[in-house]
Amino acid sequence: MLNTILSPDPLPSRAAAQVRSASTPLTRRPQWRALQKHHAQIGARHLRELFADAPARGECFQAEAAGLYLDYSKQRISGETLQLLWELADACGLRARIEAMFRGDRINTTERRAALHVALRAPAGTRILVDGRDVVPEVHAVLARMQAFCAQVRSGAWSGHGGRRIRNIVNIGVGGSGLGPAMACAALRHYRQPGLTFRFVSNEDGADLSEALQGLDPAETLFVVCSKTFTTQETLGNALAARAWCVHGLGAADALAAVARHFVAVSTNAAGVADFGIEADSMFGFPDWVGGRYSIDSAIGLSTMLAIGAANFRAMLDGMHAMDTHFRNAPADRNLPVLMGLLGVWNANFLAAPTLAVLPYAHDLRRLPAYLQQLEMESNGKHVTEDGFPVDHATGPIYWGEPGTNGQHSFYQLIHQGTQLVPCDFIGFCRPSGPPEPHRNRQHDLLMANLFAQGEALAFGRTEAEVRADGVSAAQVPHRVFEGNRPSSTLLAEQLTPHTLGALVALYEHSVFTQGVIWGIDSFDQWGVELGKALASRTAEEIVAPAEPSLAHDSSTNALIRRYRRLRGR
């Protein structure tokens, strides 16, 4: 029965059909109520008991796809919990929504757009229609242009204004236009072309750009300006400053000619790119149905492709596609993104955990928590349903984290003994990244021993009796007790390769989507970032106005602006 929930079925289930009506809020659904009742029975059960009751749990609560092995046995669930979560997901129309996404329906309802990132990694020959037009050939045409450009730069055929070889790539872009390439270039550093350096600039604070430019020769530097809209203040500000640095540094009489050899753009806004002075031939486009935080595999990946080459970039796309296919076809109880999505709902809504710690035991994945932070929090940080009704349950949790083992020596104390429940996603690899380096073997074993030990310690803790049996003094006992029962999942793969990275990214994309479907929210818009942007542009005028502006903010903001102006001598 469980396996049928996502199995092919030409007719939408009755439950799925009901979900599109706004009438039944999620928390009044019978499936939600069943989960509440179930939580009252199982919620207090300790992971020690759950493992004692089912000693083979560690071998049962696992699933594997696209090179990723997921162990979720240390989550505070039973088989019944999963069954009930599946029933909720089914009632929320998950199967139909997955099909709608893959079909190119306008599932981003508030922006009336498809969310079709899966088309970006669809093999050539696949047909995906948007407004009656097959979009896959267009995707592959852009990939081919990217490939040709990257080959030129990597071979030295593309030279700078003065004829020198390009040795430095500076990616300018923020949010989805910066985090993805920065994360992937760090993660896949072993696949990078030697002799090319990569820097990533995103912050409005000019310190970011000035640090990135340190030691670079403009004659050997190529800027990749990434902005879906090409209106983002931070990116345009950094791009203008970079252009001035470049033209001035080159001493170029013909600024446009210099820009033509040192700037390329990735955007959907051809007019904005042309206004900046970048030629149409040097612009790489992508469709508006690619959301910023889902664009790592679009032309936004140009810096990544420059770094790792087209073959490795395509291997990353293959990894994503393998996970897409799995998500679309695998039965629910073997489906990694569905399982992770369901566990996310259980932890956020029934165990009331407000955050999730992402803990990669791989230094090369140090940017992954920040990347997933945008993916999850911009997608599922929503307070109303798609229909505009306020939700009466928690939605997206706060994602945060650091690579292991660094976090162990800073914030793990709270996860082990604090008063908040922090579910953890551990991510590790059986072999060190890159080619064999014998001196890393021992370190890698220790690194992984730490990962396994942390999951075990969080789940099982250390009881008072065990602490006493160690001869600890009575006064120390309470401090040395670990309650345990802290849930975690572990993702294990053979090695961090482009294919694995692609699969990992797609896994989180689809698990975020699964949760969004259950919560009934639009995971593909981001209206919440607009208010701050609008206020900032008004405030920017006020803080530079030569005459004292009449301020109509609240008293706090007014006082801060006045103080800032005074200290800036205005």
Ligand code: F6P
């Ligand atoms: O302000 C949020 C946001 O729109 C993100 O969704 C996006 O990834 C980022 O800004 C950058 O936007 P753009 O690519 O248009 O510069």
